[in-house]
Amino acid sequence: MGDAAKKSNGKNSIIEVSKLGEPFKKNCHVSFVFHRHHFQGVIEKQLKNSAIIDFDSEFSQSSTAQELKQKVVISYAKLKLIN
Template identity: 65%
Template sequence: MLGNEKRNDQNKQIIEVNELGEPFIERTHVSFIFNRQHFKGIVEKQLKNSAIIDFDDEYSGSETALDLKQKVVISYSKMKLLN
């Protein structure tokens, strides 16, 4: 069993977030534009040049959120922090 755990640890890749992504840590509330529509959501996971965002509840019934299963990948340059 220990061999499998070591193998899984080796398979995990470390993502180095670029400078634009530094303010957008996990659980940060952000606004963004997707397909010319304004949305808000929470950063679920940081990637190198973008982040996976969970749509806020107020948008969860929108056609866009439903089509994307409540998650979307957005470039850091297209996000703004919300207070």
């Protein structure tokens, strides 16, 4: 295992967010399309090119949200900020 792989496996490792992801901070409210359905949620964690999203309560009973255990990873390019 290389040094880079070791660093990325640590729980306290710092993830370098891409330029596209800079506006999508933790706890931001976003909308997105997943499998041709529109959803809304809150960013739980930023990754390099995507974010982990918690589904909003109004979507939590959907079969998609239940199958995904209320979380989904979506590319920053497919996210829209909700004001």
